[in-house]
Amino acid sequence: MAALTLVSGSVGLITLQNPPVNALSSAVRQGIVDTVQRAVSDPQVKSVVICGQNGVFCGGADIKEFGKTMLGPPLVPMIHTIEAADKPVVAAIEGSALGGGLELALGCHYRITHSKARLGLPEVTLGLLPAAGGSQRLPRLIGVPAALDLITTGRHVTAAEALKLGIVDQVTDQSTVEAAVKFALSVEVQSLTSRRISTLPCPCPADVDALFEGVMQRVRQRGRGAIAPVACVQAVQAAATLPYAQGMEREQELMATLFTSGQARALQYCFFSQRAVSRWSLPSGARWDSTKPNPVTKVAVIGLGTMGRGITVALVQAGLSVVAVETHEQQMMAAQRAVSGMLERLAQRQGVPLALDRVRFSTELEAVADVQIVIEAVFEDMALKKQLFKQLSSLCPAETLLFSNTSSLDIDHLAAQTDHPQQVVGMHFFAPAHIMKLLEVVYGPRSAPQAVATAMELGKRMGKVSVAVGNCRGFVGNRMLMHYLEEALFLLEEGSSPESIDQALKEFGFPMGVFQMSDLSGLDVGWKVRKAQGLVEPGQMSRVRQGRRYSPLGDLLCEQGRFGQKTGQGWYLYDPAGSRTPRPDPWLQRFLEQYRARQGLVSRRIDSEEVLERCLYALINEGFHILHEGIAAGPEDIDMIYVFGYGWPRHRGGPMFYASQVGLARVLQRLEHYHQLHPDVPHLQPSSLLRQLVSSGSPPIQRWKEAIRKPHSAL
Numbered sequence: 001m002a003a004l005t006l007v008s009g010s011v012g013l014i015t016l017q018n019p020p021v022n023a024l025s026s027a028v029r030q031g032i033v034d035t036v037q038r039a040v041s042d043p044q045v046k047s048v049v050i051c052g053q054n055g056v057f058c059g060g061a062d063i064k065e066f067g068k069t070m071l072g073p074p075l076v077p078m079i080h081t082i083e084a085a086d087k088p089v090v091a092a093i094e095g096s097a098l099g100g101g102l103e104l105a106l107g108c109h110y111r112i113t114h115s116k117a118r119l120g121l122p123e124v125t126l127g128l129l130p131a132a133g134g135s136q137r138l139p140r141l142i143g144v145p146a147a148l149d150l151i152t153t154g155r156h157v158t159a160a161e162a163l164k165l166g167i168v169d170q171v172t173d174q175s176t177v178e179a180a181v182k183f184a185l186s187v188e189v190q191s192l193t194s195r196r197i198s199t200l201p202c203p204c205p206a207d208v209d210a211l212f213e214g215v216m217q218r219v220r221q222r223g224r225g226a227i228a229p230v231a232c233v234q235a236v237q238a239a240a241t242l243p244y245a246q247g248m249e250r251e252q253e254l255m256a257t258l259f260t261s262g263q264a265r266a267l268q269y270c271f272f273s274q275r276a277v278s279r280w281s282l283p284s285g286a287r288w289d290s291t292k293p294n295p296v297t298k299v300a301v302i303g304l305g306t307m308g309r310g311i312t313v314a315l316v317q318a319g320l321s322v323v324a325v326e327t328h329e330q331q332m333m334a335a336q337r338a339v340s341g342m343l344e345r346l347a348q349r350q351g352v353p354l355a356l357d358r359v360r361f362s363t364e365l366e367a368v369a370d371v372q373i374v375i376e377a378v379f380e381d382m383a384l385k386k387q388l389f390k391q392l393s394s395l396c397p398a399e400t401l402l403f404s405n406t407s408s409l410d411i412d413h414l415a416a417q418t419d420h421p422q423q424v425v426g427m428h429f430f431a432p433a434h435i436m437k438l439l440e441v442v443y444g445p446r447s448a449p450q451a452v453a454t455a456m457e458l459g460k461r462m463g464k465v466s467v468a469v470g471n472c473r474g475f476v477g478n479r480m481l482m483h484y485l486e487e488a489l490f491l492l493e494e495g496s497s498p499e500s501i502d503q504a505l506k507e508f509g510f511p512m513g514v515f516q517m518s519d520l521s522g523l524d525v526g527w528k529v530r531k532a533q534g535l536v537e538p539g540q541m542s543r544v545r546q547g548r549r550y551s552p553l554g555d556l557l558c559e560q561g562r563f564g565q566k567t568g569q570g571w572y573l574y575d576p577a578g579s580r581t582p583r584p585d586p587w588l589q590r591f592l593e594q595y596r597a598r599q600g601l602v603s604r605r606i607d608s609e610e611v612l613e614r615c616l617y618a619l620i621n622e623g624f625h626i627l628h629e630g631i632a633a634g635p636e637d638i639d640m641i642y643v644f645g646y647g648w649p650r651h652r653g654g655p656m657f658y659a660s661q662v663g664l665a666r667v668l669q670r671l672e673h674y675h676q677l678h679p680d681v682p683h684l685q686p687s688s689l690l691r692q693l694v695s696s697g698s699p700p701i702q703r704w705k706e707a708i709r710k711p712h713s714a715l
């Protein structure tokens, strides 16, 4: 779908028509080929402008068509036809020119861009490379270092940066199509020889080999096992070292490997899942598209510890006015200094004006009386939170929404303290709250759809990936994590070490292993939760508590004051205290040996396969329970929680997608195996949903929902 019209007497205007982003579907590609041929052979047409409908140039190849039988003309010859045309072709870029969209523009002889447009080659984020000539043309146009940066990161650039880099020829604040038509008229008689990018030499810096070596090392480190960034470097290397035609062959060869890879499938699944989770629904039938969020301009944050400070910064950055409350004067002053510092650094980095005037700090709870939303972020203590919700209920007007940043406490208990429980929703941020993308929006049985809609919308305004989940202990993320942590402790008891467990998890693609992560979060956090659950028996070594296997190892470390990074000792040593570099601790090794000897445990060699299976399958199994109970609406919700909140490697698609790739039958069989070996560990007993899915032939993940009940709250 592309239309050709004649404008200004001699300009053939081709408009791509495939809302919402004019993706290059087979019909669009066919439309482009047909209209370009007509324009080129029409003697009245002296130049051509290509633009997109509805203010968007083109969002790239149609991702929805990937994996299906290829219909219509391929992109590479289509773009070659445009570049080879003997009439000037000008791309008029509004909105976005991404992926194949930018590659199409690079095949044009000129590019005119609106000042608000964004350009980029984000294929790497989908497990691919710019294989419609982008990896060969961009380095020829802007040089190897800049092209490597854009292609290996997939980052989008503004029109201003695109002009500076030399990607575009002109930026306009006015109508892009009008500017492009005017430009086309002005170049109708000019030679096109130097405008065909594929014919240009590739400008390389003198130390190009060292550059590629350095970039390759960086992308391998950053990619944590992702193959697309490596292929991107190899493709640009081909552009730098080979003639264009051979470079194109290499581009196609590399793309062939990526296109059918599991990583590309995982990353494309993440692309669609990230968008799918915003389409929430509640057990009552209320939905994202039938519920209007409340208008919000002013929000209060109560409790200015690490979380409260981060939330305040995120709200200010989203353009909201914030009342930040901390009841103790000294702590309030300290928070004010910290928040101001964070906002100053962010303003400097982003080149935007400082917005300190949007936050008002106060020690008075009454200061929240005129806000539309209160976000409670006080210490994780049920009694304290209950008392606060009671106070808020009498202080705030009935229409004020009361959100809690609790990471595990029962939202319904908090709602029950208020006169308007329908106004209460959980808003679980992840630390640091102004950086981490995930937000779990926790609804209880009494939460009003409008309260949920407003929390989801507020998350969107803060740039978060918000996932609506039902209320249960630990919600989705922490509930699953608990079993991952427990399995890691059991593996330690049985003979493994923090280093070897962490190494296996890092090789899988996590940014850090479970023990390093626990040291970073603080071991005292989980200790406090276990104490509240009545699981901690000080000084006791018993390995069965509340009728199931329990490892007291974490408690024993806490009893010694080993809380992790902040105390300089946890599962690792940190020198000085607070440093981020973990060092193996000989004391811990001796402690584990003594512990095993006292428990009569015979140490055995545990390989990384067992580490991964036990830690990950325990977590995944809990994910199936959560789906079965309807706490999460679908596997995409769980996967996005893990990708955006827990460092699950995106190229593995999230835990539930990973299970589908491993094969549900295999996951079930390994869980059965481990449960047989450890019958006192209930979380290794396979979930009935997993069994059900396997017995119905392990349907693809997109069809699991058919076997799952409607979402609801368990408490």
Ligand SMILES: CC/C=C\CC(=O)SCCNC(=O)CCNC(=O)[C@H](O)C(C)(C)COP(=O)(O)OP(=O)(O)OC[C@H]1O[C@@H](n2cnc3c(N)ncnc32)[C@H](O)[C@@H]1OP(=O)(O)O
Pocket (backbone or CB within 6 Å): 020, 021, 023, 058, 059, 060, 061, 062, 063, 064, 075, 096, 098, 099, 100, 101, 122, 123, 126, 128, 129, 130, 131, 132, 272, 275, 276
């Ligand atoms: C030989 C191979 C050559 C080339 C390979 C490629 O080109 S791969 C594709 C590269 N392009 C991209 O990665 C861009 C992906 N899209 C985006 O980043 C954003 O969608 C965009 C264009 C910046 C617009 O953002 P916005 O926030 O305005 O909208 P949203 O993301 O919600 O998208 C709206 C709906 O459009 C769907 N969609 C977007 N891009 C594509 C695409 N390339 N193919 C198919 N569909 C696309 C998106 O899923 C949304 O659909 P919905 O059903 O409403 O969720």
